[in-house]
Amino acid sequence: MKKYLLNILLLLFLGATLFPSCEKDVTFEFDRPSKLCLNCILNPDSTISARLTLSRDIENSTTFEPVDDAKIVLYENDTELGTLTPRGEGNYYLNYHPKNQNEYKIVVLHPDFDNLTAQTVVPQKPIVGHRQDTLEYSEQGLYYLLDVYYEIHDTPGLTNYWLYGKHTVHGVTYSGGGFFTSSVKAPFIDNFNRQTDTEAQHGFTYSYYVRISDVGYDGSILRFSTYGKTGLFTSFLSADEHYDKYIKSSVKARMNSEGELPFKEPVQIYSNIKNGYGIFGACTITTIKL
C-alpha cells in the first residue's frame, strides 16, 4: 500500500501544474474586396446630400477612397426625383427638400460594383412643448441653471426620438447627447445604454445619448423633466427605422469597445444598403432654445 501512497503524492504534485495556457498574436487574412459605402440622411430642413466612398480592409489605415464616378438616382414615392450631382471628394448633392412621410428610394449605379439600393420614409417632425423654472445662477454668472419640463406630443405610429443639445461657452461649442444622459428618468426611455451609477441623480446614466421609444405609448404625450441652462439648444430628432438602428448599433458598438468584461456579444453596425455598406435614412428635428 505504501507504493500506492507514494504514487498518490506524485499525482498531487502533478495537479499543481495544471492548465498552462498560451497566448500569441495572430493576424487574420481578411482580404475583403472593397464595396461601396453610401451615407445619406434625408432631412426636410435641408437639401439632399450623400457621400459615396469605398470600404477598406480593417488592417488598412489609409483614408476612405471617395467615389465620384457613380450615378445616384433618388425616387420619391416610386417616382424618379432626379440624379444627385457629384461635387467631388465623394460628395453628391440634389437641390430638393424631402417631404415628411414620403417614401424615398435610392439607387447607386457604378460600372465596377453591384447596384446599391435602399429605402426610407421621412418621419413627421416632433411636436415638443416645454416650460422652464429658474433654479440659480451658474458660478461664473454666464447662464442660469434651469429645471426644464418637456412634453413630446407623439404622433400615431412607431416613432423613435434621440435627444441631444448644443451649448456655447467662451466660444467653445459643446454638442451631442451628453446634456441629457445623467438627469432624465422616464419609463419610455430605452434602457439599452443605461448604466448603473450610484452617484447620478437617479442612480444611473445613459451612455452617449438618450433614446425614447413610443412603444407602449403610441400617440400619447411623453412628459419628462431634466436640468438645463439658458442658451442651451435642445434637439429632438425623430429617426426613421433605419437611421434609428444605425445610431443604436453605433452606440452599442462603442460601449462594447469600452467595456472591460470579456466574452461580450459583438455588434454588427446596422446597414440597410443592399450590396454595400452605410446608411440611407431620414430624420426630422425640432430644436428648442432655452
Added chain:
Amino acid sequence: MKKFVLFLLLAISFPAYAQKKAIINGYAESASDKERLTGATVIADPDLGVATNNYGFYSLTLPLGTYKLSCRFVGYKTIIKQIDLKNDTTINFQLPTGIELEEIEVKAKRTDEVSSQLSSLSFLNPAMEEIDRMPVILGERDVLKTLQFQPGIKSARESSAGFNVRGGSNDQNLILLDGVPVYNVNHLFGFFSVFNSDAIKSVSMYKGGIPARYGGRLSSVLDISMKEGNMQEPRGVFSISPVSARMTYEAPIKKDTAAFIVSLRRTLLDIPMFLYQAAIERDGNYGYYFYDFNAKTNWIINNRNRVYLSVYSGKDSQYSNDNRDGTNSKFRYNWGNVTSVFRWNHIFSPKLFSNISAYYSRYQLENLGSTKSAKQKVVFHATSEMQDLALKADFDWYLSPSYTLRFGGKASRMAFAPNIVQMKGDDADITLNEEQKNNSFHVESFVENNLKTGIFSLNLGVRGVTYITGKKTYSYLEPRAALRVQPHTGFSATISYTKMTQFIHLLSNSSLGMPTDLWVASTDEVKPQESRQISAGIEQRFSKYVFGVETYYKWMHDVIRFEEGAVFLSSQDTKWHKNISVGQGRAYGAEFMVKKVQGKLTGMLSYTLAWSERQFNEVNQGRWFPHKYDRRHDISLLGEYRILNNKHREKSISFGFTLQSGNNLSMPDVEYEGIYLPGASENTHGVPDWQQSKQSYDNPNNLKMPVFHHLDLGYNLKRKKQDGKTYTWSFSVYNVYNRMNPWYYYKNPGGQVKQISIFPVIPSVGFKYTF
C-alpha cells in the same frame, strides 16, 4: 380540432390479441450487488423478447407452453431458464458478472433491443465500463466528454463539458440525473462535468426520434442513472486524479431489502494554492474548489413496491480575500446545483409497472464582492436562481410481447429569479431586477405506443404540454414517431419525426459554461422555443462491423440569443427580455459511422457533414448566418485495444482522435466611413474617431477559427485480487502532438488580436481502488 383527433387516435391503445396466455414478469439484476439492469434483454424462444425498463423490470405475455427463457446483458453471463408456463409467473434474473464469448455480439444487439425503433446514430447507450477505459484529460473520467466523440455531438469549446447536438445550442439538451433535470452541468468553468463517473450506473442519449416520454428541450436527451447501492455486501471505490479525489461507498442496510450509496468528489486544485500562499505568508488568500455529493438509498418493501430517495449537491466556488492598508476586500463566485428525487416503483399488475416520483432541482449562482474599511463599506451581491419542483408518474403497460403502451404525466412549478443585483453602501442600498422574478407552472402528459410486428418496429406517441406564466398560457402537442424496418438480419432502415418544445432558455455570452450563463423562462413576451426534426438512416451489421448512415433536418423556431452588445453581470441596468433577439434556426447534415464491435480491437470511426444556421430579424438585416458552432466537417475516432484480459489482470490501450472544422466567431473585418451621430458635427472639439469610421462585418460569425484537432492516448492497467478488490491505473496523454487549438480570441487595447490556447500536451495518471 385536427390535433385533438390525432391525440385521441394515439391515446387509444392498439388492441391486444385475445388468446389463452400467461404472464412472466420480474426484474433483471446483477447477482453481485442486486443492482437492477436497464436494457437487459429477456427472450423467450423462439423469438419473443423484451428489454427491461429503466428500473430493470420486464413483462412478457406468452401463450401457455414450454419456453427456454434467457436473460442477457453486456458484461454479464447469460442466464437461461427452462419454464413450463401454466400461470402468471414471476422470474427474477440474477446475472453474474463475467465475460461471455458472445458478449461483443450482445453489445451490438443491445442498442437494438433497448430502443428498437432507432439506429445507433440516433440512440446511444454506451456501457460505463467502456467510458471508464477511454483516454481522458487530467485523469478525470467524464461521461459528457466521451460522448463528444460521437457523430453529431460536439463540445462548445475544447475540453468543455457543454455540448451541441445536431446544430442545436447547448441549452437544448435535456440532461437528467435519475430523472431530474440538471440545469448546470459544468465544473471548473466547463472543463469538467458535474457527473462523478464512479457513481453512475448507466447513460443513454437520444439525438433524434426522441420518445414522447421525454420533453422540454429541442435537441437531445441525456438520461443518466446513478447506482442504487449494493444489496449484498459493502463495497467501495476510491479514485484520484490530478484534478480531484473521489470516494464512493455502498452497502446493504438490510441484505436483499435495502441499500445505500454515497459518493463524494472534491477537487484538489486549491490545495497547492493554499500551501503556496501559506508558504509566502500572503496577507489574504484566493482559490477555487468544487465538489459533488451523491447519495441514494432504496428499499424493496415487497415484490410490488420499491422506493428510492436520491440527492445530489454540487458547488463551484472561486474566492479571494485581501487585506491591504486597512481595507478588507472579499470576492466570491459560487454556483451549483441541488437535486433530490423520491421515487416509488409499484407493480399494479404483472403487466403494469409504474414509477411515481417527486423531485426538486435548484440551480443558483452568486457573485459577491465587498470592501470594508474604517471609512466605508460597499457590498455588491448578484444572484441568479431557478427552482423546479415536480410530481411525475410514468406507466409501462406490457400488453403483449409485441406491444407496450407507455403513458404518464408531470406537473411542475418553476421559479426564476435571474440577475437580482444588490448594491449596498454607507448611503445607499439599491436592489435591481426584483421585478424579473417569475413563476411558471406546466402540465405535461404523454402516451407512447411501442409496436413490433414482423419486420417493423414502431414507436408512435404524442406529448401534450401546457405552460402557464404570467397572463399567458401556451399549449402544444408534440407528435413523435419512429419506425424501423428490418427486412433481413443485420440490415435496418429507420425514419423518425420529433416535435419538441422548450420553455426555458439559456442566455449565454459565450457558451463557455461560465456562471454568467443565465437560465430564464418563457414569459408573456418571450415565446417557448419549438423544433421539428426528421431523420432517416440505414444500418448494416456484420459479425464484426456495423456501418451506419443517418441524415437529419431540424427546424427551430423562437430561439433566442443575446442582442448584439448585451452583457450580463455588467453595470448595464436592463431587463433580460429587453436584451434578446428572437429568431429561427435550421440544422441539417449527415452522419456516417463504422464500428468494430468484436475482437481485441474495437472502436468507432465517424464522419459528420453538417450545417447550422440562424436568422433574427434584428441581426444581419434579417438574413441567415452561420451559427457559432456551425462545423461543416467532423471526423472522430475512438477505440480500444485489449492487450490482456484474464482473471487477474486487464490491460488495454485506448485512443481518441478528432478533427473538426473550427468554430465561428464575429470579428470586424471591414472598415467604412461613418456618418456623424446627432449633434456631433457642431462640436468644437471635433467628431470622435468612432463616429467617423465604422468597423463591422458582413454577417455575424464571419470568421472561421482554424481546424480543431487532437489525439489522445490512454493506457489502463487493472489488477484483480481474489477478494474482489481491484487496483486500476489509468495513464492518459491528452493532445499527444501538442496542437495549440485556439480557445478564444480577443483584441487588446492596441487593436492586436490575441489567441488564447489552454490545452497543450497534458500527460496525466489516475488511480482507482475498489474494495
